[in-house]
Amino acid sequence: MRKxxxxxxxxxxxxxxxxxxxIKEDIESIVEININSITSDLxxxxxxxxxxxxxxYDLRFRYIDISTIPTTKSVVIYLESITDTNKLExxxxxxxxxxxxxxCLDERxxxxxxPYAIVKEILINSxxxxxxxxxxIIDEVLVGKGILFxxxxxxxxxxxxAREADKKSTEPKxxxxxxxxxEAFVEDIESNIYILRKRIKSKDFVIKxxxxxxxxxxxxKVLYINNIADAKIVDELFSRLNTIKIxxxxxxxxxxxxxxxxxxxxxxTIYSTERPDRVEAMLLEGRVAIICDVCPIAxxxxxxxxxxxxxxxxxxxxxxFATFNRVIxxxxxxxxxxxxxxxxxxxxxxxxxxxxxxxxxxAGTRAGVPYPAFVExxxxxxxxxxxxxxxxxxxxxxxxxxxxxxxxxxxxxxxEAGLVSPAVVIVVAITAIxxxxxxxxxxxxxxxxxxxxxxxxxAILGIYGVMTGGLLILLNLLSLRxxxxxxMAPFSPLNLEDMRDWVFRxxxxxxxxxxxxxIKDNLKKKSSxxxxxxxx
Amino acid sequence: xxxxxxxxSLLIVITFTSSCWSRREIEDLGFVMGLGISKTEAGLYTVVxxxxxxxxxxxxxxxxxxxxxxxxxxxxxxFDALRNLSMIAKRRLYIAHLTAIVIHEEIAKEGLSLIMGVxxxxxxxxxxxxxxxxxxxxxEIFDTPNFIGLVPAMGLELIxxxxxxxxKIFISDLHATVEAVNNPTxxxxxxxxxxxxxxxxxxxxxxxxxxxxxxxxxxxxxYLDYEEGQAYNFITNNFRIGLIVFEHAGSxxxxxxxxxxxxxxxxxxxxDGEISFRIVLNIKxxxxxxxxxxxxxxxxxxxxxxxxxxxxxxxxxxxxIDSAQQDFKIDYFNLSKDFSRKYxxxxxxxxxxxxxxxxxxxxDVEVKSSVIHSALNKNRGRI
Numbered sequence: 001m002r003k004x005x006x007x008x009x010x011x012x013x014x015x016x017x018x019x020x021x022x023i024k025e026d027i028e029s030i031v032e033i034n035i036n037s038i039t040s041d042l043x044x045x046x047x048x049x050x051x052x053x054x055x056x057y058d059l060r061f062r063y064i065d066i067s068t069i070p071t072t073k074s075v076v077i078y079l080e081s082i083t084d085t086n087k088l089e090x091x092x093x094x095x096x097x098x099x100x101x102x103x104c105l106d107e108r109x110x111x112x113x114x115p116y117a118i119v120k121e122i123l124i125n126s127x128x129x130x131x132x133x134x135x136x137i138i139d140e141v142l143v144g145k146g147i148l149f150x151x152x153x154x155x156x157x158x159x160x161x162a163r164e165a166d167k168k169s170t171e172p173k174x175x176x177x178x179x180x181x182x183e184a185f186v187e188d189i190e191s192n193i194y195i196l197r198k199r200i201k202s203k204d205f206v207i208k209x210x211x212x213x214x215x216x217x218x219x220x221k222v223l224y225i226n227n228i229a230d231a232k233i234v235d236e237l238f239s240r241l242n243t244i245k246i247x248x249x250x251x252x253x254x255x256x257x258x259x260x261x262x263x264x265x266x267x268x269t270i271y272s273t274e275r276p277d278r279v280e281a282m283l284l285e286g287r288v289a290i291i292c293d294v295c296p297i298a299x300x301x302x303x304x305x306x307x308x309x310x311x312x313x314x315x316x317x318x319x320x321f322a323t324f325n326r327v328i329x330x331x332x333x334x335x336x337x338x339x340x341x342x343x344x345x346x347x348x349x350x351x352x353x354x355x356x357x358x359x360x361x362x363a364g365t366r367a368g369v370p371y372p373a374f375v376e377x378x379x380x381x382x383x384x385x386x387x388x389x390x391x392x393x394x395x396x397x398x399x400x401x402x403x404x405x406x407x408x409x410x411x412x413x414x415x416e417a418g419l420v421s422p423a424v425v426i427v428v429a430i431t432a433i434x435x436x437x438x439x440x441x442x443x444x445x446x447x448x449x450x451x452x453x454x455x456x457x458x459a460i461l462g463i464y465g466v467m468t469g470g471l472l473i474l475l476n477l478l479s480l481r482x483x484x485x486x487x488m489a490p491f492s493p494l495n496l497e498d499m500r501d502w503v504f505r506x507x508x509x510x511x512x513x514x515x516x517x518x519i520k521d522n523l524k525k526k527s528s529x530x531x532x533x534x535x536x
Numbered sequence: 537x538x539x540x541x542x543x544x545s546l547l548i549v550i551t552f553t554s555s556c557w558s559r560r561e562i563e564d565l566g567f568v569m570g571l572g573i574s575k576t577e578a579g580l581y582t583v584v585x586x587x588x589x590x591x592x593x594x595x596x597x598x599x600x601x602x603x604x605x606x607x608x609x610x611x612x613x614x615f616d617a618l619r620n621l622s623m624i625a626k627r628r629l630y631i632a633h634l635t636a637i638v639i640h641e642e643i644a645k646e647g648l649s650l651i652m653g654v655x656x657x658x659x660x661x662x663x664x665x666x667x668x669x670x671x672x673x674x675x676e677i678f679d680t681p682n683f684i685g686l687v688p689a690m691g692l693e694l695i696x697x698x699x700x701x702x703x704k705i706f707i708s709d710l711h712a713t714v715e716a717v718n719n720p721t722x723x724x725x726x727x728x729x730x731x732x733x734x735x736x737x738x739x740x741x742x743x744x745x746x747x748x749x750x751x752x753x754x755x756x757x758x759y760l761d762y763e764e765g766q767a768y769n770f771i772t773n774n775f776r777i778g779l780i781v782f783e784h785a786g787s788x789x790x791x792x793x794x795x796x797x798x799x800x801x802x803x804x805x806x807x808d809g810e811i812s813f814r815i816v817l818n819i820k821x822x823x824x825x826x827x828x829x830x831x832x833x834x835x836x837x838x839x840x841x842x843x844x845x846x847x848x849x850x851x852x853x854x855x856x857i858d859s860a861q862q863d864f865k866i867d868y869f870n871l872s873k874d875f876s877r878k879y880x881x882x883x884x885x886x887x888x889x890x891x892x893x894x895x896x897x898x899x900d901v902e903v904k905s906s907v908i909h910s911a912l913n914k915n916r917g918r919i
Contacts (some may be wrong), residue, residue: 347561347562348559348560348561348562349558349560351560351562351565351630351632351633352632352633352660352662356567356569356633356635356690359562359567359633360567360588360590360593360594361590361593361594362562362590363562363563363565363567363590364563364590364591364592364593364594364595365594366561366562366563367563367590367591368563369563372561373561373562462559464550468547
């Protein structure tokens, strides 16, 4: 059933009028109806709800017969991912069903009292409301309430069966921030959906589910905001996901390799994060997120290069400092790629480019070092990478010990023994520090690898080699696409409007539009620039 | 595939045609900081190179004589002598960081064009280094260790760069030298460097830029003292900051005006075969110092001071111009540049005997000064 739905999604759904609603038609085709309140007909009500929350895989209907003679049908509607099913069973379903047996014959025969009677006498839930307005009802569903419709009554009973705050979510491990929420995805996919549902309370929030893996069937969920995300990108994602016919996938990381635009490229074109606030922000920008079973990492497509340089923290702090942070990140990228190679080319080819006193200092400190500058720098860079890896593999406390020993050996002993010059230690240290300023690990890994390529070119060709390496990297980056969106946006194609939010961090009230690089329609975020003013 | 091959072949071609193969490690280089050129009695050229001793420079407490070393060799030409140095120096000589070139007076008298060829043609050299003339052998100038840990050639460069604090001296860099030497109408000018004994017994001897050296094209013709040096800088628009001292007409106080800005306009005039120049000087300055002679401090009117300053500078310039016209008969202010720009055709004809024409030209000087404030004095207007 679900699979057939996915296939039908290939074309963007059209908006249709209320008159044209054919309830028997597939619910996929209904996106919007102008009904403000519910009717007394149960079937109609169900269809209204169904159409408004059309694309949520976790919308559940629980049909209950309240009275037997004549049969009065009723239904409880709820979103499974954010409701507490135990609560639902004990406070709603059990009383209603047991009630049939317990109720006296008279009541069973003519169930004529208003719904309030049931509310009063049978339901033992603590928080109960009666509502008629359909949009308010939808809002209640989206925060985890259950709604009870009874055939013949044109009001809905809202029952609080929301799940308690999930204690399972943990602190982020790789994308730490100081200010802001300390919440990360967990291995349990239902908890992750719960986390996101709690954050995005919109009827347009779509969650689609599919199974991948022939032997080991893993659940994969695709999330997007229906009227924001580009339908073409959603279609493209589903078509790519549907072609994956393998025995099993190993979490989102392996899924990433199957849907990548440029599978062999060193640079990532798919963003992955463990932070729900990041996913929330990106979904609202019109991107599509993918969550896998037993994996605490969400994938987001399409991604652009500026994603790899920003953190959610920048939205929780002063925007001047946030912009400064980002600029440091971009400078860091250049330093990580080029600093060691520039050092090599300057000291072995272009000594005239170094200021005189620095040239003399470099010459003096390198005196007695037995290796050429390239070998020296390569050795130190490899030593640093080894240290870094050792630090992550070992238990926390041992890891610290390793880094102290490493720092002492490399910083002190190697220089004193005359194996390396202090200048190269500084170069490697600066490179290392700047490689940590980039918030996104996968991207800085790619940059760290290109550094070795540049170093080799610098050792052979000097600055000319560094320029060649830089050009090759740049050309490569410019050729990359992430789900048909250029990876280098907003730099190329240049989009100054996007730069305000992506490269710099302008005050949030100045950002009135979503990026036109990612989505085509519904760009408007807010009506106008909402700069706060003091009234006189 | 074709595209890849094209790209690959382009890459290889560019790689092999670029000149980046001369790889050398920085510690193997001998950084030549100063270069001295003189001549032996036998007519051979002597080149002395001051190498910075990088090892000593980075050590914690370098000895003032350890931070540099001098090597000296002779050769048939300057380049030959330079190459002969490689048989003595333990490092590959690297002259891209050259800061100072000291040329012996004897060679300057013969003409600088004899030795400038190598500086013009060497690819490693940059034309930013300063050129000095010395009356003693250059190695003596370079062998002036100091207590502030500077290689003497670099110290010489710093002294040269400080000329803007006094404007009494003028130093040409290698670029200006090469240009003047190769242009028959330009008369070259640079500074004389001397070695003076230290002020006390424990202090070592020091370098001093004592005079401006003037050339008849590329041949040394004479020296200018500090007074004429200031006038030279005023006329050639090279005056940056400098002091003018004079006696106040009314109170006989000594007034020191610090010139902060100076701009010169030279207006050549050619009429009925007569050449005249009008030099208009616009200067700005403040009263930097005042020595009361007769009575204590009294109020000082700025306007008379300005007028007197105009007169003092005018006299200074006129004396200098007279000396150039009467004593040297050389246009070392290079007024020919301004004249040739305005009258290119006429200049071509008189190019050969320009120095004579200059000596007979009428040169008027006009100074407009404004004394803008009395420096940092609490009693505004009353010094």
